[in-house]
Amino acid sequence: MRTVFWENDCLKLIDQRRLPEALEVVSLHTLMETAAAIRSMTVRGAPAIGAAAAFGLALAARSSQARSASELLAELEAAGETLKTTRPTAVNLAWAVERMLGTLRSTSGTPTELGKLALAEAQRIADEDVQVNRRMGVIGAELIADGDTIIHHCNTGALAVVDWGTALGVIRTAHEQGKRLHILVDETRPLLQGARLTAWELQQYGIPYEIISDNMAGYFLRMGQVQKVIFGADRIAANGDVANKIGTYMLALAAKDNGIPAYSVVPASTIDLSLAHGGLIPIEERSGAEVLNIQLAGERVTPKNAKARNPAFDVTPNRLISGIVTENGVVYPPFEVNLPKFVNPK
């Protein structure tokens, strides 16, 4: 089953807030439902929200009353702005919106024809995502040795993309190749994507793992028990600075301090050459309630009236990144020089 797919004239998503307790699929019929699902993290993971946004535009096109192609295009451009504001950090969302609009702009036809084209293009984005993930898996698996213990941050598996996974896709491919792996799963506070989603996926795949709290990663690195650190990214700047789920910086720093390589695994669409460095990447700050209460349990674990901060991402400076795995190959430093060679031509 895909995480994001089109069925019976609507967009279907695995509800990631309900796992691992329940595997539930929600059906979305409108642009606004799609935007709300991205904002609430019913769907999450940079590539997955890109695909969801593409289908959201297809939903907007189908329900449009526009009488001309240009009227429809204006509506979809507004819809694209709505989608882009839901989660500002991951570039894949903006990338998917721009790709959808670019395709529609370069085509002529009736609103109905453009609506069909929008759905076909969204479907193509989703299908390509799966192929790209499979390619990254094969390329990245070459970096993984038999017997490796790997620390993995957040969720980058099938649930974070359309299918297969980025960093977790590399782990899955290495496992398929018969390499014996042990994964230390960062729980990834505050929303516990590691403890809930990555642990659930690894259990499905039969890959041995143990959950650790994020602050334990340094302990295992210092004890010499870890050979690789691996994560995805939500946006990579032109110099190789990596914006990814909060906690990535401290993890990559601890890896560096112990001489352990740290790899970011991303589709090339995650690389944003328009930003010179990571300081220019907008960092979303979410509600403090996600820190004050434990997700799912919904139980407050902090004093009444306590306040919290909740930056959802951080930027890991390029000096801490050993390599960036893309579907076009592994990019090594100096990233300023090498990254442009691995980005897909427009």
Place this chain on the structure above:
Amino acid sequence: MRTVFWENDCLKLIDQRRLPEALEVVSLHTLMETAAAIRSMTVRGAPAIGAAAAFGLALAARSSQARSASELLAELEAAGETLKTTRPTAVNLAWAVERMLGTLRSTSGTPTELGKLALAEAQRIADEDVQVNRRMGVIGAELIADGDTIIHHCNTGALAVVDWGTALGVIRTAHEQGKRLHILVDETRPLLQGARLTAWELQQYGIPYEIISDNMAGYFLRMGQVQKVIFGADRIAANGDVANKIGTYMLALAAKDNGIPAYSVVPASTIDLSLAHGGLIPIEERSGAEVLNIQLAGERVTPKNAKARNPAFDVTPNRLISGIVTENGVVYPPFEVNLPKFVNPK
């Protein structure tokens, strides 16, 4: 109210597993109840468990049927071993047990007289702890500037000692002196001592704070929003390596990476000159259930049958420690040379 105190012929403890939901005091009547309370972390914090263990020996002496001083002493030595095995990392527990036994060994008297002496010595340990904390507060507050934003790890306040606090005691003293402070409280997974206990204490004291998840500390350090990082310690080796609550290493590393000083605040009894470096400090690993379930809520947030690791402490190498605040002054590097000058003579 003290965290650990003697009243109505028994040992009273604030139950730290119930805060911030409820402030409850438990009464302990036997050695075994005391050992269980330390193991379950009903009482926690290196100095607090030291004082609790001292009172535990006093309870053992009172209930003893020994007919001679030597028989009593043999019983108390066995009781001391029982207490020391409950939590191996913090040296204060072993230190308090040894101090109690040393005092009793050097005295002659009937078992009843020794029992009274044991209680008096435990009371003295508790009283001295409060005085030592107050002195550390004054010494450490000199390192804190008006307007500082400070990241604090775990709980090191009144709840971690008999009264006042170590690292949080420094913050309290600086606050009393009129310095305007803002505390970023590491939630401190897995048991959430920061989110539950430190937040609760800061709220009592009227010191402004916000809770962050441990993996966010690096973000705020990199954003230039933090001036100091401060924590306690469970044991400090002769070279200044600091064993403290899990996550301290990654926090101190991120502080160093951003040129922000990181201070450990401890009574001199936490310094263990018998161990050359931190690699020799035993690190307790607790039940994975503490990671798999959220404390208090008691709700599982991970897949059924998931496993977890749970080292309770880590060792921060001395190169990441800017200074060690003790009741005898601030120790600066080189710690191998300077630490012995600050340790109390036996």
